[in-house]
Amino acid sequence: DLYRDAINHLIESEFGTSDFKVAVFSDDLGFVEAHASDYGLDRITGGVRFVRGNSHHKSIFDSYLMSLCPVIVGSVGSFAATTSLLADPPSVFIRARPEGVSVEWRR
Numbered sequence: 001d002l003y004r005d006a007i008n009h010l011i012e013s014e015f016g017t018s019d020f021k022v023a024v025f026s027d028d029l030g031f032v033e034a035h036a037s038d039y040g041l042d043r044i045t046g047g048v049r050f051v052r053g054n055s056h057h058k059s060i061f062d063s064y065l066m067s068l069c070p071v072i073v074g075s076v077g078s079f080a081a082t083t084s085l086l087a088d089p090p091s092v093f094i095r096a097r098p099e100g101v102s103v104e105w106r107r
Contacts, residue, residue: 002075002096002097002098002101003039003040003073003075003096004038004039004040005040005096005100005101006040006073006094006096006101007039007040007041007043007044008040008043008101009094009101010071010073010094011043014071014092014094018043018044018045018046019045019046020044020046021044021046021047021048021049022041022044022046022047022048022049023049023051023065023066023069024041024048024049024050024051025051025054025062025065025066025080026050029050029051029052032050033050036048051065059079063079063082063083063086066080066083066084066087067083067084067086067087067088067091068087069087070090070091070092071091071092071093071094072084072087072091072092072093072094073093073094073095073096074093074094074095074096075095075096075097076097080093081093081095081104084104084105087107089107090106090107091105091106091107092105092106092107093105
């Protein structure tokens with residue numbers, strides 16, 4: 001539900017359209033891909049890419065690739081937030097939590 005709410009926020013408030021690209025980073029991409037509609041990814045018309053091959057000790061590559069994205073959505077962990085702080089501005093970090101979706105910062 002957290003990420004579905006975040007996708008709704010991106011469509012309705014951040015971009016005003018569903019025509020944008022999404023890169024998905026996860027330690028269980030197979031699960032996310034199999035449940036894409038549960039995450040709201042079926043609403044994206046611009047394209048969804050599942051970034052593979054950068055797990056565990058290679059996660060620094062995920063962080064680098066994620067830092068190239070102008071908007072990063074993360075949940076309760078610190079990986080996405082830290083990456084957003086290290087990214088070159090402009091950068092927006094959106095936090096998806098059980099109590100709701102919020103823009104944590106815009107740089």
